[in-house]
Amino acid sequence: MIKNSPLEWPEPIVRVQSLSKICIDSIPKRFIKPLSDRASIITSSDYDANVPIIDLGDLNGDPDTIASTLGQISEACHEWGFFQVVNHGVNHDLMDMARETWRKFFHLPMEVKEQYANSPNTYEGYGSRLGIKKGAILDWSDYYYLHYLPLSLKDYNKWPHVPPSCREVIDEYGRELMKLCRKLMKVLSINLGLEEENLQKAFGGEDIGACLRVNFYPKCPKPDLTLGLSSHSDPGGMTLLLPDEQVAGLQVRKNNNWITVKPAPHAFIVNIGDQIQVLSNAIYKSVEHRVIVNSSKERVSLAFFYNPKSDIPIEPAKELVKPDRPALYTAMTFDEYRLFIRMKGPCGKSHMESLKSPT
Ligand code: OGA
Ligand code: NI
16 A cells, blocks of 8 residues: 555445345345354353442542542452443433434434545544455444544534534533543552553643544344454543443453443443553553444444544553563554554454564
């Protein structure tokens, strides 16, 4: 490929939502995953497991309550790389409104949505695949991707104009989630034994990046043969997911099993991304996750990605590099890292492997 030439999708884009309407009892071959990637029935002991639910209101309590809450978050980061937060300060009506506004968007006529069709250059807009490998096996989902920060990348023209309230709701939602991310960054810094602003500063201070990917998983007549989103870790810093409370689908890898997250009412699901794995010198890991689909209900989720400033080197915090724990990763900017991911699409944690320092 010639460097800097604009990228195109390798094949015509087919909207999964349209396929879902015409596929009655089978799905096209290109959505059928190899056996090893498919979701299988899990054992009963794992069936009951759930990603920990943490009450962030307790961070305003007495010193013992604060210490216990920090401890719960620390344990969840080590054990799961995932946790759910309640009492997080984001208005519940705003959360519902954000999800339902996007649901309405996905139910607009296809001609309207096609006006926002995206390309693999920036992925902004309405999309139906990740990665540009010709002949790749695809995921059973459509999505909408947009930049919220930095302001230089925020472009209302690339945000939906309809439903009419869309932009205001997204703006307000983004503002509230930024506050929550800031708070969680402090918690993670403290838990890593760093000064509380350390991670935020390493991310570039005020000048960080944030984007939203809204995932739409249509009903699927053969849910056992495919996945809504293939296994991946999130490339950025930290993700706040607003799941569909009515429809489970997110699965998190734990001890070689896949645990289906049971969302708590009005909780956000928080997870560590690859950049925090690097900054923490792998004390925290970005854990693989994937999404399963089902035959009776569509599912909508909003993933808010809180990312480092894209052109500064990200490397293990010097306080976390010790003679007995050398730096596990070499420095890379998020721009460089993201470029790499965008070419390949979701593929477990293989991107992280490629970052490892030669030893
Ligand atoms: C993502 C993601 C999970 C979900 O968008 O990166 O992991 O439940 N989404 O949609
Ligand atoms: Ni993800």
